[in-house]
Amino acid sequence: MRGLYSLTALVVSCVTLLSSVVEAKSSTGNRVLVLLDSLAEKESYNQFWHQLQDRQFELVFKKADDSSIALLYFGESLYNHIIHFAPKTDKLSQHKALSNVQLVDFVKNGGNILAATGVDASDNVRALAAEFDIELDTETVFDHTNFDNEDHSLITTNEIIAPTTIIDAKSIEAPVLYTGTGLSVGKLPLSTAILTTGPDSFLADSYNKRTNAVGSITLVGSMQTRNNARVTFVGSLDLFSDKLIDASVKESKSGNQEFIAQLSQWTFQEKSVLKVVGHSHHKQNDTEQLDWYRVKDDIVYDVDIAEYKNDQWVPYKANDVQLEVIMLDPYIRTTLKQVPVQSGSFGRFEANLRLPDRYGVFTFKVNYKRSGLTYILAEDQVSIRPLRHNEYPRFLTAAYPYYASTGSMIVGFLVFSAIWLSTWGGKTSIRATKAKAN
Incomplete structure (x- = not known):
């Protein structure tokens, strides 16, 4: 009892x-x-x-x-x-x-x-x-x-x-x-x-x-x-x-x-209070959030931020929210653009970016600190892997000059061979005919 x-x-x-x-x-x-x-x-x-x-x-x-x-x-x-x-x-x-x-x-x-x-x-x-x-x-x-x-x-x-x-x-x-x-x-x-x-x-x-x-x-x-x-x-x-x-x-x-x-x-925090409602990332033309990506993948990053104003949570509006892609030091720092949402009490900020040509463990970080506003921090840790042996492109754009030099050398060799055969080969056949006649 x-x-x-x-x-x-x-x-x-x-x-x-x-x-x-x-x-x-x-x-x-x-x-x-x-x-x-x-x-x-x-x-x-x-x-x-x-x-x-x-x-x-x-x-x-x-x-x-x-x-x-x-x-x-x-x-x-x-x-x-x-x-x-x-x-x-x-x-x-x-x-x-x-x-x-x-x-x-x-x-x-x-x-x-x-x-x-x-x-x-x-x-x-x-x-x-x-x-x-x-x-x-x-x-x-x-x-x-x-x-x-x-x-x-x-x-x-x-x-x-x-x-x-x-x-x-x-x-x-x-x-x-x-x-x-x-x-x-x-x-x-x-x-x-x-x-x-x-x-x-x-x-x-x-x-x-x-x-x-x-x-x-x-x-x-x-x-x-x-x-x-x-x-x-x-x-x-x-x-x-x-x-x-x-x-x-x-x-x-x-x-x-x-x-x-x-x-x-x-x-007493009745105004100028921010909170992160959610944050996500995925490949372009896809919706699934992955734990790893490939170098130079094109991805989309979203973060949803709400502001406490007039006794309720409303969408936060700003043009200075930044995303950093960090491995020890930031490899990418870009400003997120606000995008419209159909409904909800938050503002959505989005970035379309290409991952760096560097593999390792990276952090997607939004560390937003502005005077008078509460500080917000959103972090995601992902792995970026290198290309596999069968994922490299067949022909590299940067190697086109070498391809051209190899092709020109082959063409030159064929032309030279044709000229040589047509010149010295004809003379050799004439001599052989004369020798048989005698």
């Missing part, structure tokens, strides 16, 4: 987990852990919470130093995403579940993190940002040119430099209001700067004490790890506050609401 109860509980939990994933607008799940320095700060970001709840996320609010927090239960992750709004809590390094080691492991397991900090960020948060190639500044960002309401630390910016796969800058008409510190994004190809200031901004301890005139300063940066988990750091908690969302900029509402909506959608 006890085993039956355990089995029933397990089935119910699995059904609940599957239903939450199916109903979620995120492609990875809808369970979010929100960490705050104090639960009283929750009211400052009500509009942001309502945004997420309208998108069917289940929010669990916890004080960051709560010792009861756990990220795993019997090896399974309890949350799909973490919102880290606790930059001042300095005891996380000793927390059994929220230390930087645990948070990095959370990302390694596919979880996403959205973190917001400020000038007074703890050393623990700075160390966490450094794990993802981001360095947080220690001073406030000021701008004497682009500011709001005579407060030079409350700056306005339209400098969205992220690709449209992360933020569609054209859809954000009003400037974004920002007050906080800056950050530096590393040079790794996995890292991306999203929002910056204008060229006249600088970092300072106070309004009258300029410490470092640096020009354009990065305000929001992100990293998409190799397993496609996404981590975003923002140098301002106030960016998400109701105060700045409702504030007006040049007689219009600020662009904060739309900006943080798109930023959270990308971070």
Whole structure:
């Protein structure tokens, strides 16, 4: 009976987990852990919470130093995403579940993190940002040119430099209001700067004490790890506050609401998510996929890619998907062309190619990595064999000059023989006739 109860509980939990994933607008799940320095700060970001709840996320609010927090239960992750709004809590390094080691492991397991900090960020948060190639500044960002309401630390910016796969800058008409510190994004190809200031901004301890005139300063940066988990750091908690969302900029509402909506959608994998539906290869004028081909065979390679957009999988469209035929080094690199499909939620990309005149074990690889999009990898390993003794052509085009020289030599020999026989042979017969007559 006890085993039956355990089995029933397990089935119910699995059904609940599957239903939450199916109903979620995120492609990875809808369970979010929100960490705050104090639960009283929750009211400052009500509009942001309502945004997420309208998108069917289940929010669990916890004080960051709560010792009861756990990220795993019997090896399974309890949350799909973490919102880290606790930059001042300095005891996380000793927390059994929220230390930087645990948070990095959370990302390694596919979880996403959205973190917001400020000038007074703890050393623990700075160390966490450094794990993802981001360095947080220690001073406030000021701008004497682009500011709001005579407060030079409350700056306005339209400098969205992220690709449209992360933020569609054209859809954000009003400037974004920002007050906080800056950050530096590393040079790794996995890292991306999203929002910056204008060229006249600088970092300072106070309004009258300029410490470092640096020009354009990065305000929001992100990293998409190799397993496609996404981590975003923002140098301002106030960016998400109701105060700045409702504030007006040049007689219009600020662009904060739309900006943080798109930023959270990308971070929580609600958009710009790709997956390989299938991939195949076969000889031209054939449909059977083989494990081996012959050198210089003409083959067709197909890969089907879907994109998660507007809560559903739709065909992905692109003109830069490439195929590589590799044996240690690429022997062939060609761009796949998109071809129409009668139905389906994927885009099909196809290449017609001739295999290299080299035998061995080759890999057909599509390794598609673009900023803002999840990385996709499709690989097939095939053998390419040489021609058998009876598969070579009877006559080689490259050998035609040798064939011609051999033929000309034979013709010359015949002509020479005919002339010689007709000349010396006739003389010999005449002499023989004379000798018989005598």
